[in-house]
Amino acid sequence: MERITCMSLLLTAVVSSSARAPRQYHFVNQKKSWTEAQSYCREKYTDLVTISDIQEQNDIEQAIKSSSDRVWIGLKNTRVGFWSDPAFYTEQYRNWGPSQPGGDGDCVYMNCGNGQNCVNNHKGQWHDVDCSKIMPFICYNASKGFIPGQGEKSWTEAQKYCRERHTDLASVRNQTENEEIQKIIDQNIPSHNQDNQVWIGLHRLWVWSDNSTSTFTHWKHSSDNTRKNCTLIVISDEGRWKDEECSEKHPFVCYDDNLVLVREKKTWTEALRRCRNMDMDLVSVDSEQMQQRVMNVTSSALSDHVWLGLRHSCTVGIWFWVKGQTVCYDQWASDYDIGLDECDQTVRSGAIRTRDNHWISLPETEEINFICTKYM
Structure with missing residues (x-):
């Protein structure tokens, strides 16, 4: 099937398309319980910090530096x-x-x-x-x-x-x-x-405060078999993680991110409205870098597909992002051309397939999770 050629035409007023800043980490040198730290991070930033790989582990240790030895992160134990x-x-x-x-x-x-x-x-x-x-x-x-x-x-x-x-x-x-x-x-x-x-x-x-999951761990080896429910980074022990009673008070690390996975099932229009009610928008994926970040976010979705800010116009015959740009970069699934150029009674919108992170076209009436992004 012929793909739509990338065009410079803008369908609406465009929000700045400057490159997104990477996730930012904020060390807070105030001693709080894990729950108090979580509330602080959610009020001031996005949430208590999550760590998904060794690079993020190193970045967070750098953010802490020598300011404190035992610092809360966002990992908490369920049963x-x-x-x-x-x-x-x-x-x-x-x-x-x-x-x-x-x-x-x-x-x-x-x-x-x-x-x-x-x-x-x-x-x-x-x-x-x-x-x-x-x-x-x-x-x-x-x-x-x-x-x-x-x-x-x-x-x-x-x-x-x-x-x-x-x-x-x-x-x-x-x-x-x-x-x-x-x-x-x-x-x-x-x-x-x-x-x-x-x-x-x-x-x-063990679930991160923002409900994401990760297979990456960096636990301290311990002979103590009594499991506590919240997690510290111990800088003096090579940054290893240690479980701790959640009521103990320690400094902590918050993160700020432009992407938020909303694990609610909404139609595309409902998802767009929900994002904008939070002063955000459905995400536009206009680069390989943003695709990678979206892939990381969708790993904890509760639905097989996740809405993007991607919409099809039958009038003009093109796909476009809600921020106004037509599609230049794309990741359409090669095995899923259904409805990509269809114009019937149901408006088509774009979603990312969580099992392989390719994009597909779905009727906008489907109810799935979605990703919001902060206005830049």
């Missing part, structure tokens, strides 16, 4: 109770062993006893443990069901393996599925793993 596969977040079946979860770690394994007559002995109980422990694991494939993973890995490495080759780490919805995994353990786990312990997809979810 053990979230499946790796978002489709199963609401499943409530549990099969904890005695005195479990015991606060020994953030990830969960299934214990099938000694590998002999596992089902008959009604084993298959769950235990929490440190996610760095190396053990076998069970994947879930949407087409094939439960599948034993290859080798032994940490929980995070097992999750990555299952997501790349199948669907995700195994989620367990009922006793029947629990017993099905027990059979797989008994038949496939190497004999040297005497306890027949395997990772499943249940874990304690």
Whole structure:
């Protein structure tokens, strides 16, 4: 299908198209509890700081410099109770062993006893443990069901393996599925793993204050098995993270960002109105740099697609951004040309597909998450 040629024509008054500033970090040398720090950051900036990779970790350490040793960041602990596969977040079946979860770690394994007559002995109980422990694991494939993973890995490495080759780490919805995994353990786990312990997809979810999630961690190794609920950076320990009681008072780091993911499901018009009520606008993605930033934001979306500020005009026959520019840079999905140039009773708008971050055309009546951007 022929793509629309980039044009310099502006459809409305244009907001400045100068380059966006990167995320800014603000060290606040006031001692507050984690909740007080969160409120301060949300009032003055965007939120308590999030850290998604080692570069951001280094940038934040630079922002702190030598001003303080123990500093709040935006990571907070929920309870053990979230499946790796978002489709199963609401499943409530549990099969904890005695005195479990015991606060020994953030990830969960299934214990099938000694590998002999596992089902008959009604084993298959769950235990929490440190996610760095190396053990076998069970994947879930949407087409094939439960599948034993290859080798032994940490929980995070097992999750990555299952997501790349199948669907995700195994989620367990009922006793029947629990017993099905027990059979797989008994038949496939190497004999040297005497306890027949395997990772499943249940874990304690550490969530950033702005509701984003990240696989990047920088925890301090500790023999203390008592998990606290909020997170510090400890500068004197190579910037490692440490869990801490949320009521303790420390300095903190805020961040300010031009992009805000709104995890509410709205039509395109409702999303535009919601952004503008917050003195923002639906995001325009006019460069590779902005595409990358939008990709980072959409990783925590609750819908398969996320609205952009992209609209189709049947009158002129072009796609344009709400800030007034026609589309020069684009990331249209090559396998999804449906409706790109259609003109029917339903107005078409542009969305980013969260599984691969390509753009698609959707009827503006679809209800999905959306990204707002601050006026520049």
